[in-house]
Amino acid sequence: MPDPTSQRPIPKTSRALPIALLRARETVMAPIRDMLQDAGISEQKWRVLRSLEECGQIEQSAVSRETCVSMPSLTRILRAMERDGHIARKIDPLDKRRSLIRITAKGRAILTANAAHANKIYDDLEARLGREKINKLLDLLEELQRH
Amino acid sequence: MPDPTSQRPIPKTSRALPIALLRARETVMAPIRDMLQDAGISEQKWRVLRSLEECGQIEQSAVSRETCVSMPSLTRILRAMERDGHIARKIDPLDKRRSLIRITAKGRAILTANAAHANKIYDDLEARLGREKINKLLDLLEELQRH
DNA sequence: TATTGTTATACTCTATAACTATA
């Protein structure tokens, strides 16, 4: 008897998690991209600011994990953000290989300057899908992370 | 009184849909990336094959929408896939601006060659999160698309 | 005039591996 897994049909793309997650993200990101474009900040930098605001001072590898940006990309991005005064870094005194990153007041100002717009986008989404479903979706996505 | 939306705190990144969707996708994609690497096929080409298998012969703009690949990128990708015999194209006789794309037997062979492995990855995920939760997640993602 | 797809440009991200400094 052949391996049953090789006989199962390939699922519809709408029922394949990687594609479904990508499409959903593209949908949700569309208005946010417009916002970030106006603000002159890339998606990746926005995620860095959001993660640092949330986590406080963390090492660069942690920023990489939080933001899903590769370390080589992050090196370049943080260099630009430090030059622009949006983040600051210091060497970890306990382990001089480590670089500790934190958001600056100027970086935080970018978040607050766009908070109202970001909330408006979120409210529009909530009005379309409903708060309960969005929360359920976020719960499931978080659970997927933990596994 | 100030706009109340500007006073609301920025949500945790784990409760922000764009970031949560990205992280979830990175988690799910990790084993699939290994599979595709072994198969020598890019993520984008894999999505093209999956979408064509599902939709039959469709025009290039539709491939772009289905796969979330921009038209300029798709032009390059389809050129390579046509060269490799994985897809075929013909001009739409009813509208000669349109390019109709379909998967070839050789392209379909890539899907079937990796179906067992892909199913194994899916089964592992299902074992961790549970079929019910995965289906609920897919339902919510599909609903997000429709809105 | 509008639309489909291509091309060109400049920029960014990725993957990978080699490298430096530190542990």
Place this chain on the structure above:
DNA sequence: TATAGTTATAGAGTATAACAATA
């Protein structure tokens, strides 16, 4: 030896706009 981060390289993606062919 192992780890954190940097650098270098090649490949590929994006956004944008200009363009050709067709409608």
